[in-house]
Amino acid sequence: MGAGLLREFKKTRAYRNVNRPMGKALAAYDMISEGDRIAVGISGGSDSLSLMALLHERMSRAPVRYELFGVHIDLGFGGDESAAIEDFFQKKGLCLRVEKTDYGPLAHGPENRENPCFLCARLRRKRMFEAADALDCGKIALGHNRDDFIETFFLNMFYAGDMRAMPPSQSFFDGKFTVIRPFAFTEKRAILRFSKRMEFPDIQNPCPSASNSKRLEIRRMLADFHSENDKITGNIFRAMRRPSTGPFL
DSSP: OOHHHHGGGTTSHHHHHHHHHHHHHHHHTTOOOTTEEEEEEOOSSHHHHHHHHHHHHHTTTOSSOEEEEEEEEEOSOOOSHHHHHHHHHHHHTOOEEEEEOOHHHHHTSGGGOSOHHHHHHHHHHHHHHHHHHHTTOSEEEOOOOHHHHHHHHHHHHHHHSOOOOOOSEEEETTTTEEEEOTTTTOOHHHHHHHHHHHTOOOOOOOOTTTTSSHHHHHHHHHHHHHHHOTTHHHHHHHHHHSOOOSOOO
């Protein structure tokens, strides 16, 4: 998937619009170091597949050496998305570890109907750390993009009374693991265009809550704002990165 697959796209706007902001995030937060073994979370969506492709392409020209290992957590809904992901990685000659779980049905069980996303996210996060540990990976790369950062900020503010956002780089367990988000500066629409140009497979999310969640409500709200003024989401992101240090009340 690396240089050979991306060579023809390197001069295109679709490639530049994802590669440049990713490079800025990698440098700004010193995300990858010499000898890193990186577990890349693979959901099968455009974000995770694009992240794997771009990180793999950089391996041939990066000033440091690192290794990549895809990790897909099968939530147990019984669909064929895991097989499609495995087939894609096999054809591209990339490493993929599939973790079979029952987290999806468990999180949507009768005793947990009010907030299935919270339990599912917690279980997936725990399993991702376990997989990274088994692979001897000290870094975990996730495909959260700029839009995800903004949405998470509003989710925390509206439903938790907290104005925190996801950090682009975050240490866990006394430094044993570091979670990095190389797409922190990259817009979702740019990733979608890149994924379409690369003809990545369209793997549908099997989760029944995917089309009915608080995050989706926030996404629709922001889309309404953006339709009225296309500078709004950029202004929000800049404000998040440069919060006022003066008195609030």
